[in-house]
Amino acid sequence: MTHSEENYLKAIFHLSRQGTGTISTNAIAEQMDTKPSSVTDMLKRLSDKDLVNYKRYQGVSLTETGRYSALAIIRKHRLWEVFLVEKLDFTWDEVHEIAEQLEHINSEKLIDRLDALLGHPKFDPHGDPIPGKNGEFKERDKELLSKMPVGGKGVCVGVKDSSATFLKFLDKNQIALGQEIEVLDKEEFDNSMHIRIGEEQLLVSHQIASNLYLKPSEES
Amino acid sequence: MTHSEENYLKAIFHLSRQGTGTISTNAIAEQMDTKPSSVTDMLKRLSDKDLVNYKRYQGVSLTETGRYSALAIIRKHRLWEVFLVEKLDFTWDEVHEIAEQLEHINSEKLIDRLDALLGHPKFDPHGDPIPGKNGEFKERDKELLSKMPVGGKGVCVGVKDSSATFLKFLDKNQIALGQEIEVLDKEEFDNSMHIRIGEEQLLVSHQIASNLYLKPSEES
């Protein structure tokens, strides 16, 4: 499989997880920052290799093989992200680009060893689950901060938007994975929220609150 | 720079280090296991980018920029090799292939951090020197085992042939970097050598002895 094919599979996988139903050519083109005609070309090629189910004008879906391949790439991507953060002290906004390259390295042994070195992590630095060797993976029990009630408490377990700007904002305000957060109050006006982050207090916009995942504490 | 361009630069660099004088199209083709016509194509492209000095029918050499680029790739390759051996417990015969892929990852910060994680190593697992950030590197003081006198002693510091078969042979006989080796005797007949490896003794052929580098001990 070429790098490009791998990138397409990954994009299709991600779209099928979030989006609803079948995946359109345009959606893939947008996700990958390329032209729809290029997508059509590639879909034909992937279809020939039985990695996707594709009929013209009718959208795409991954085959069993395709899904498995996509998961293998995502596994590599996320393991490398953990490596970069844990072993090389990168911050969580820096790792995506580099992992985009590293995810294409081909060596099962390498990934197995890396997995072991890192202690078989289950989640990457953004809180996303790392698929196992056989492609199995479970979503974490999590809730958007914006949907939590006043008085609710939880631990930060991930982000929805993982753009560098958002992640840098979080860093600046000492919000990291594992950080405890409590909802102190909500503003009716714009749905912004007063939250407690450890010892600090902060007022965050609705847009921010709706991109941060918490694992709700038992008591709340 | 594409992966392929990087591979050509690396090949030209290696040929210019060992070979004598200018580098021929055929030599590159052989080194890279490709056809001479493909080499010519690439040389034109590299010349357009001022990475090599090339005039048709007259051989190639690296420009300053080309040499610098080649060294950067070799630096990455060798640092990754150290990483694979030191941190992921690979054996020295397994690392080359994987490092061939990893050497193309683009991120200066990544390499700097990796270098630091490994403690700024000066030599890779085969005893080859790792170029510094600015391309400077010094060859190690070393001698082929086959050229050492009877009674000579030294420490294994590298190999000339780094094929998997040779490296596996060395492993099997407990010959690793840092291992002390003494020349006990030479056979006139076929130039094979009786050597001591730690506590063990071994008879090695001339071919083997002429692919193993030792750093001679002061006394010998």
Place this chain on the structure above:
DNA sequence: ACAAATTTTTAGAATCGCCTAAAAATAATC
């Protein structure tokens, strides 16, 4: 349901990297 808007596909071209076969230049030999 039919025209308009949108989405998707085809057609044709460019670039990269490689190949084969043939031509051209250089090197070796007598």
Place this chain on the structure above:
DNA sequence: GATTATTTTTAGGCGATTCTAAAAATTTGT
């Protein structure tokens, strides 16, 4: 130094990946 032999380059083609522009299919709006 003329003829071989070798090396190197050109010419033309192929697969992969992308693009633009135009055509075809589908969806939407009224």
